[in-house]
Amino acid sequence: MTALTLADVDTIAARAHAGQFDKVGVPYVEHVRAVARGLAPFGAGLQMAGLLHDTLEDTPVTAEELLAAGVPPTVVAVVRRVTNQPGTSYQEMLRGIVMDHSACLLKIADNAHNSLPERAARLRADERERLAAKYAGARGVLWPAASREDVVAILGIVNPALLAAFG
Numbered sequence: 001m002t003a004l005t006l007a008d009v010d011t012i013a014a015r016a017h018a019g020q021f022d023k024v025g026v027p028y029v030e031h032v033r034a035v036a037r038g039l040a041p042f043g044a045g046l047q048m049a050g051l052l053h054d055t056l057e058d059t060p061v062t063a064e065e066l067l068a069a070g071v072p073p074t075v076v077a078v079v080r081r082v083t084n085q086p087g088t089s090y091q092e093m094l095r096g097i098v099m100d101h102s103a104c105l106l107k108i109a110d111n112a113h114n115s116l117p118e119r120a121a122r123l124r125a126d127e128r129e130r131l132a133a134k135y136a137g138a139r140g141v142l143w144p145a146a147s148r149e150d151v152v153a154i155l156g157i158v159n160p161a162l163l164a165a166f167g
Contacts, residue, residue, distance in 0.1 A: 004070045006044050006051075010036075012069060013051040016059040024122040028058070031113060038109035038158035042102075042150075049078040049106050056083040078102045082110070094138055098145035105150060108142050111135050112159035139165070 013032050020028035036050035048071065055061045056079055066076050081103035084093060097103045113119075115135045120128050143151050143166065155162045 006047055009048040009051050009071065012071070013055060016055045016061045020058065023127070024119050034113045034158060035106070035109045038112060038154045039105060040157065041153045042105055045072060045075055046078070046102055046105060048072070048075045049102065050109060052079045053082050053106055053110060055079065078106060082107055090134070094141045098141060104142055104145050105154065108146060108151060109154050109158050111138050111142060112155055112162055115162060116159050117161050
């Protein structure tokens with residue numbers, strides 16, 4: 001079997017998220033593509049994980065199906081690491097994520113995109129405040145677990161407005 005390209009994985013993600021929209025009404029695939037773009041400095045494998053990061057959680061696609069489609073096991077492992085699991089709290093999930101460098105970088109990119117001011121502005125005030133607190137708390141766990149250079153690289157691509165918060 002020929003190795004999948006980034007474009008192949010983008011197609012898998014687009015099919016998996018077809019018809020889905022995010023909280024602000026944008027086709028969901030645009031979110032995963034933005035996360036993947038933020039991971040470009042770290043190579044195609046991490047970009048693939050970025051494209052697929054919500055697939056197991058938000059679509060009927062399984063890890064086994066991703067593997068059968070030719071997605072590298074290392075990519076699927078990262079996707080599994082960032083997937084919410086029943087019975088696991090968000091804080092517990094974050095503690096597990098920071099133990100895996102690739103998963104940590106992916107979650108930083110995901111958090112950065114979810115925290116974009118222009119996206120937040122389109123939410124109801126109560127939802128905006130709840131998510132802002134959630135994402136800020138997550139950054140307090142994620143950012144210290146990665147190098148300054150890595151965080152700056154991701155934020156500079158995905159959400160430059162967060163650079164000021166990073167210092």
